[in-house]
Amino acid sequence: MSDEERRDSLADQAAAWIPPWERPTPPRPRTETDATPEPSAELEPPATAPAEPEPAPAPAPRMPAAEPAILDTHHSHRTETVQDPVGESAAEPEGEGGVGVPGKRGRRRPTPEPEPAPVLDDTELRGALEAILLVVDQPVSELTLAQVVEQSPERIGPMLDEIAAGYTAAGHGFELRRAAGGWRLYTRPEYATYVERFVLEGQSVRLTQAALETLAVIAYKQPVTRSRISAIRGVNCDGVIRTLVSRGLVEECGTEADSGAFLYRTTTMFLEKLGLNSVDDLPPLAPFLPDDVEELADATR
Structure with missing residues (x-):
């Protein structure tokens, strides 16, 4: 190459030279991370990315002294801290599905009071x-x-x-x-005298002859069954025994082992009325029995 041609080539290069601050930015080479095409405005977002729910409108503040809203960085929902009437702040969710602020207790609903009883005239x-x-x-x-x-x-x-x-x-x-x-x-x-007369009337009535005989049999033969008493007296004594029981002179004291019949005995009131300490103080019957008592006993068997 001649000197003239070299000078022409250098002149052309000098004329074609562009300063670095005026040069256009070359495109960045594509890498593996850029293999995924950028979504266009017309395409929908991928199905794997869940759509963020639209926040519900904030409810009206329940109390005038409400603290500013707190944004929970761990959840996508906003919570509002409301001053509790008892002095503790309670976190309440804003909208459905809200999550309270950690460390805050929720407001308790007051228990409805029972309706008052009607006032009587x-x-x-x-x-x-x-x-x-x-x-x-x-x-x-x-x-x-x-x-x-x-x-x-x-x-x-x-x-x-x-x-x-x-x-x-x-x-x-x-x-x-x-x-x-x-x-x-x-x-x-x-009116105490009339009341006393009414209350003591049943106790002051004298016992009939049948009741006295039945009571004597029970006193000397106790404990004794009702059938044994009837056999000794020779008549049915069911009604008389009920009378003695109601007066408190006779009481039941178990059942007989063989027949299962009720046994009867005298009570403490019986001893009080007769002035005795025990049934052993009863007078003997021998002086009052007839001479042929053994024959009569054999005849009743």
């Missing part, structure tokens, strides 16, 4: 208290009566005083008195 309350007082066997307190009728205890005391005053003013044979920390119906002292 004075007439109905008076009748309810009188019905209860007629069946009690010991003084009942005002608090117990209030719980039974489901009314305020403050109403029970004045109502009982009013009932007691009404009985006294009407001149009834009974009265309502406070005793042993409670209330109970009692008979009036001026």
Whole structure:
């Protein structure tokens, strides 16, 4: 190559030279990581990537003093911290399926209170208290009566005083008195003699001849069965034995081993009435028996 041609070649190269800051950026060579084609705007995202659910609208704040919303970095849902009435903050989810903030306790729903019992008027309350007082066997307190009728205890005391005053003013044979920390119906002292006469009437009645004979057989032959008593007396004594049992003079004391019949004996009241310490103190029967008692005993067998 001649010198002239060399000069022309160098001139051409100088004319064609471009500064580095004006040169276009060469394309980056493709690698294996770039093998997957970039999704175009018209294509849908791959099926393997789950679509993020659209957040639900935030509920209205329940209390005016609400703390700012906290974004949970571990979940895709937003939670809102609400100040608890008892002084503890409670995390409540925003929308359905929300997840509370770790370390926060959820708000507890208040338990519905039972409906209050209806308030009774004075007439109905008076009748309810009188019905209860007629069946009690010991003084009942005002608090117990209030719980039974489901009314305020403050109403029970004045109502009982009013009932007691009404009985006294009407001149009834009974009265309502406070005793042993409670209330109970009692008979009036001026009628005590009539009550005593009524209560003791059954005990003061004399025993019949049949009852005395049956009681004597039981006293000397106890324990003895009903059939044995009837055999000794020669008559059926079922009714007489029931009378003696109701009077408290005779009682059952087991059954006979062979027949299973009930055995009868005298009671402590029998000894008290006769003034005896035990049945061994009974007088002997020998002086009162006839001379042919053995023949009579053989005849009854």
